Amino acid sequence: MGAVKPLIPGLAFSALIALAVSFVSERLGGPAMLYALLFGMAFHFLGDDERMLPGIRFAGRTVLRVGVALLALRMTTGDVMTLGWPVVTLVVCGVIATIAVGWCIARVCRLSSDHAILSAGAVAICGASAALAIASILPNHADKERNTILTVAAVTALSTVAMVLYPVLVSYLGFNDLTAGVFLGATIHDVAQVVGAGYIVSEQAGEVSTLVKLMRVACLVPVVLFIALLMKRKGRASGRKEPLLPWFLVAFVVLVVVNSLGWVPAPVTNALTPVSAWCLLTAVAALGVRTSLEALVKVGPWPVTAMVLQTLFLALFVLAGLSLIN
Numbered sequence: 001m002g003a004v005k006p007l008i009p010g011l012a013f014s015a016l017i018a019l020a021v022s023f024v025s026e027r028l029g030g031p032a033m034l035y036a037l038l039f040g041m042a043f044h045f046l047g048d049d050e051r052m053l054p055g056i057r058f059a060g061r062t063v064l065r066v067g068v069a070l071l072a073l074r075m076t077t078g079d080v081m082t083l084g085w086p087v088v089t090l091v092v093c094g095v096i097a098t099i100a101v102g103w104c105i106a107r108v109c110r111l112s113s114d115h116a117i118l119s120a121g122a123v124a125i126c127g128a129s130a131a132l133a134i135a136s137i138l139p140n141h142a143d144k145e146r147n148t149i150l151t152v153a154a155v156t157a158l159s160t161v162a163m164v165l166y167p168v169l170v171s172y173l174g175f176n177d178l179t180a181g182v183f184l185g186a187t188i189h190d191v192a193q194v195v196g197a198g199y200i201v202s203e204q205a206g207e208v209s210t211l212v213k214l215m216r217v218a219c220l221v222p223v224v225l226f227i228a229l230l231m232k233r234k235g236r237a238s239g240r241k242e243p244l245l246p247w248f249l250v251a252f253v254v255l256v257v258v259n260s261l262g263w264v265p266a267p268v269t270n271a272l273t274p275v276s277a278w279c280l281l282t283a284v285a286a287l288g289v290r291t292s293l294e295a296l297v298k299v300g301p302w303p304v305t306a307m308v309l310q311t312l313f314l315a316l317f318v319l320a321g322l323s324l325i326n
Contacts, residue, residue, distance in 0.1 A: 010055020010286070011063070013046070017285035018278060033128045033190065034156045036281050037149060040288020047290045059286035060145075061136060065248035067279025068133045068220070072255035073269050074191075074276075075214040083182075083211060090321040091186050091212060095219045097317055098124035102310035109306035114138050115147045117227060119303065122155045123310040126217045127189030129280060131155060132287075133220055133248075137228045149291040150299060152284060154307045155189045162311070163193040167200040177201065179322060181208025186216065186318045189311075221252055 017039045025032035046052050080088065102120030111119060118138065122131035135148040166188060170180040180201050188194045191213055198209030228249075258264055 007055040007058045010052040010057070011059050011282075012055065013043075013052060014040075014056060014059040014063075014282045014286040014289070015278075017043070017288075018281035021281055021285065022278075031156045031160050031190070031192065032277075032281055033284055034153060034160070036284040037153050037156075037288045037291075040285040041149075041291055041293055043289050044292055047292075052289075056286045056289055059282050060290065061283075063279050063286075064132050064283035065136055067276045067283060068129060068136075069248040069251035069255065070272055070276035070279065071129060071217055071220075072252045073259055073264065073272055075218060075256060076260040077256065078260060079211055080215045080218065083208075083215065086325045087182055087212065088215065090182075090318065090325065091215050092219065094186055094314060094317050094321065095124045095216060095223070098310060098314045099223065101313055102306075105309045105313070106303075106306040109302045109309070111303060111306055112143070112147075114141070114144070115151075115303065116306075118147055118151050119154075119307055120310055121223060121227075122151050123158075123189060123307060123314060124216075125220050125223060126191060126213070127155045127159055127193075128152045128284065129191070129217070130220055130223075132280065132283060133224050134227060136248075137224060137231060139231060145287060145290050146292075146299070147303075149287055150303050151307070152287070154304050158307060158311050159188055159190040159193040162188045163197040163200075166315075167197050170201060170205075175322075177204040178208055179326060181205040182212050183318055183322060185209035185212025187311075187315045188213070191217070218256070221249055225249055 018036060021032050021035040021039055024030075024035055047056065083091075099117075099120045102123055103116045106116030106119045107113070118131055118134050121134045122128070124130070131148060131151040135144065135151075138144060166184055167180075170183055175183065181198055181204065184197045184201070184205065185194055185208065188197055188209075191210075194209050194213040195206060198206035255264075259269070
């Protein structure tokens with residue numbers, strides 16, 4: 001209890017913001033992640049309060065990692081394999097290409113190396129969730145929280161725009177429900193917006209887009225593991241203590257395997273899936289509290305420019321791949 005007590009004020013406050021955000025999102029619509037950022041930033045004056053700081057830091061790190069690990073309960077290996085190898089190959093290649101080219105785009109747009117991999121990974125994999133997971137294993141520095149908030153805000157806004165525009169695009173291109181679902185799932189960043197866009201087109205497109213999106217979520221494990229190993233190598237070169245393999249990645253893989261084997265009862269899955277969303281909202285709210293709007297404004301337009309270009313690259317890559325498959 002002695003270790004837990006200092007965490008209660010900041011953790012409870014972050015959870016309260018998440019509760020308010022969930023209510024507003026359900027009543028008025030709109031992306032809950034973006035609301036969590038904005039609500040949190042409104043209380044930035046509490047970010048340096050010694051009573052709040054331990055709990056806010058705990059929410060922004062440990063609670064975040066629990067939420068990422070629990071994302072695994074949404075998928076099984078069998079579901080992914082039903083897509084067929086051409087689609088699986090397209091999705092995996094899209095993730096790899098977007099990270100590689102997206103990193104180069106971000107560097108050209110004057111972003112630091114850490115910020116570039118954060119931005120490219122968020123666009124390539126699963127939006128805000130990927131940004132938070134990647135940020136949790138990057139080295140700590142003065143601009144880390146600011147870069148994370150910028151990435152989460154930009155990728156969430158772009159996801160919302162895509163949710164509106166992409167269904168119109170697939171209709172204009174004459175895609176059938178299957179092809180439309182693959183495109184939407186392979187290009188829109190956040191899971192919620194993928195579901196929304198897919199079911200705007202049709203029920204079948206919604207189911208396919210969700211499945212494709214979950215496959216992109218599965219790519220989070222190898223990508224974050226690769227980045228963690230890269231950070232470990234850099235740590236050796238600089239003489240720093242080597243970081244351990246992130247525990248939440250191990251938990252993610254274990255949960256996917258256990259869920260694929262059918263060992264997780266449906267009531268447990270149904271109960272824990274919303275917990276993942278709550279953990280991520282709480283973590284984003286905590287990051288928002290720690291972020292200054294003034295610091296974000298000073299960054300300028302380059303981070304958003306980089307993410308727009310990365311998003312366009314991913315869309316064009318998937319369109320080219322679909323033309324080859326079909």
